[in-house]
Amino acid sequence: KNEVEQSPQNLTAQEGEFITINCSYSVGISALHWLQQHPGGGIVSLFMLSSGKKKHGRLIATINIQEKHSSLHITASHPRDSAVYICAAPTGAGSYQLTFGKGTKLSVIP
Amino acid sequence: DSGVTQTPKHLITATGQRVTLRCSPRSGDLSVYWYQQSLDQGLQFLIQYYNGEERAKGNILERFSAQQFPDLHSELNLSSLELGDSALYFCASRAGWGGELFFGEGSRLTVL
Numbered sequence: 001k002n003e004v005e006q007s008p009q010n011l012t013a014q015e016g017e018f019i020t021i022n023c024s025y026s027v028g029i030s031a032l033h034w035l036q037q038h039p040g041g042g043i044v045s046l047f048m049l050s051s052g053k054k055k056h057g058r059l060i061a062t063i064n065i066q067e068k069h070s071s072l073h074i075t076a077s078h079p080r081d082s083a084v085y086i087c088a089a090p091t092g093a094g095s096y097q098l099t100f101g102k103g104t105k106l107s108v109i110p
Numbered sequence: 111d112s113g114v115t116q117t118p119k120h121l122i123t124a125t126g127q128r129v130t131l132r133c134s135p136r137s138g139d140l141s142v143y144w145y146q147q148s149l150d151q152g153l154q155f156l157i158q159y160y161n162g163e164e165r166a167k168g169n170i171l172e173r174f175s176a177q178q179f180p181d182l183h184s185e186l187n188l189s190s191l192e193l194g195d196s197a198l199y200f201c202a203s204r205a206g207w208g209g210e211l212f213f214g215e216g217s218r219l220t221v222l
Contacts, residue, residue, distance in 0.1 A: 033211065041198055043213040044112070086153065096207045097166055100153040 002027040004089050006101035013108050019074040021104045023087035032070050033088040033098065034061050043086075046072070077108045113137065116201050116214035124222055128189040131217045133201030135182055141165075141204045142184040143211070144176055148197040159184055160207070191221045 003026040013019050023032070031050040037043045047054050047061040049070070054061050058077075063070040074081055084105050088098040113136035123129055135142050144156040146169075155168030159178035170176075173191075178184040188195060198218050202211045 031208070035213075040215075041218065042215045043200060043202075045210050045212060048210045088153075091155075097155055097158065097168065098211075099155075102152045 002029065002089050002091050002099045004087060004099050004101040006085075006087055006104050008104060009102070011104055011106045013077050013106065015078060015108055015110050017077050017108075019077050019081075019106065019108075021072045021085050021087075021106070023070045023072070023089075023101055025068050025070075025087075025089040025099075027089075027091075028065070028068065029090045031090070032063055034070075034072050035086040035088060037084040037086060037103065039083070046085075074106075077106075079108045079110050082106055082108050112212040112214065114201060114203050114212050114214035116199075116217050118217055119215060120218050120220075122220045122222065123191060125191055125193060127191050127221075128187065129191065129219065131186040131188070131199050131201075131219075133184045133186070133203075133214060135184070135201070135203030136212050139203035139205050139212070140182065141206060142178055142182070143202045143204075144170075144184070144186050145200040145202065146197050147200065147216075148194075153200070156186070188219070193221050195219065196221045 034046040058075045060073040084103040086103045088100045091097040091099045115134040117132045140161045142159045145153045156170040158166040176186045198216045200216045201214045
């Protein structure tokens with residue numbers, strides 16, 4: 001089964017800072033998901049990526065399939081970015097089930 | 111709004127009771143997934159249905175069961191509830207086997 005590790009577990013940043021959250025996994029995969037969970041509990045899918053880089057507003061996700069590593073970057077962070085960010089990878093090669101990381105809790109202070 | 115609807119949003123019940131959580135997937139999505147998120151653990155996959163048929167099982171207890179109906183909505187039944195069953199239960203849907211997942215807002219179950 002794929003092991004999905006995220007770092008850091010907790011992150012506090014000042015408003016405006018550039019933020020990086022890392023995710024590594026143990027089994028080769030075809031695509032990786034980044035999710036955002038707000039304090040209210042709801043989960044939003046941010047990115048699904050299989051290679052290179054994707055950008056949406058101030059969020060950028062990158063993946064290196066060979067190194068089994070992905071990063072989520074937030075530029076010009078804002079207090080409304082405060083949330084838990086979760087990466088998820090297929091449970092195994094060719095699997096459609098996901099194994100989730102434990103999440104990174106981000107707090108952005110004004 | 112993801113298009114996935116879950117009810118109820120909150121539920122408080124007692125040990126030994128039985129509850130049913132309901133999920134309506136996005137229009138046209140055939141795959142429905144159920145996940146459990148407890149305080150000390152991350153998201154755990156419970157079960158998947160595809161077009162009415164069970165397709166994959168994860169860490170789902172025998173006291174739990176689910177089904178997907180012809181109109182594609184799904185229900186998760188939790189019985190003989192224990193304190194440890196208190197958690198957020200999420201439903202997610204996607205069009206097929208792969209692709210982006212769309213999550214509902216979750217059902218928060220508290221067992222007293």
